Amino acid sequence: PVGRIPGVGKVMQGKLEALGVATVGDLRALPLEELQQRFGSFGASLYRRARGIDERPVEPDQPVQSVSSEDTFGEDLPLEALEPAIRELAAKTWQAARRTERIGRTVVLKLKTSQFRILTRSHTPETPPDSAEALAAIAVALRERVAMPASTRYRLVGVGLGGFREPEEGAQQADLFAAS
Structure with a gap:
């Protein structure tokens, strides 16, 4: 489900589903320009994250066990x-x-x-x-x-x-x- 992407909450998920986007694969099929036009800079972020690109640093939750x-x-x-x-x-x-x-x-x-x-x-x-x-x-x-x-x-x-x-x-x- 598209809601598994970081930053996609209930509201954004609803907006995406209104466009026929229910899965990450559906999101990946949309062109960058369309996502940017509809969602601004967050559209570019969605485009990257649907392709497994996330520039944020990894922050481990737990100390080494x-x-x-x-x-x-x-x-x-x-x-x-x-x-x-x-x-x-x-x-x-x-x-x-x-x-x-x-x-x-x-x-x-x-x-x-x-x-x-x-x-x-x-x-x-x-x-x-x-x-x-x-x-x-x-x-x-x-x-x-x-x-x-x-x-x-x-x-x-x-x-x-x-x-x-x-x-x-x-x-x-x-x-x-x-x-x-």
Whole structure:
């Protein structure tokens, strides 16, 4: 419906429907000149938005809740061969977490098998990981919780850190990140 376009409220939607415009596709069919003649500068805005063009800056509503890094391999690997990739991805994830300036508690390991089955394992330790190495150690331990046949091969691995929260008053956020 045309009312889904930002800035098109009930009144404008009624005006557009009076012109036979009920959907974004209908709006897209109208020429720029006609929209400008009928609605002035807002007509030009409607023209652009019906085409997916919106120059307004994106303003996220929510703070970051999780960060992750993943890698797809050139060839499928056995579970025991994933540790180096897990450690590298944990380091990347840790760096991304540092940029959020928030504390993440839950460590997530994501695996995709050669048959495209996605497996995830997660753990929320009592104390949040305080370094890339601690994050990697938890992610490597999560690998041991994967109960698949030994012949299973994996095409993708990912490491995530979630459950972010703002540092509490007096929390040692800076100290958590200073170690790495």
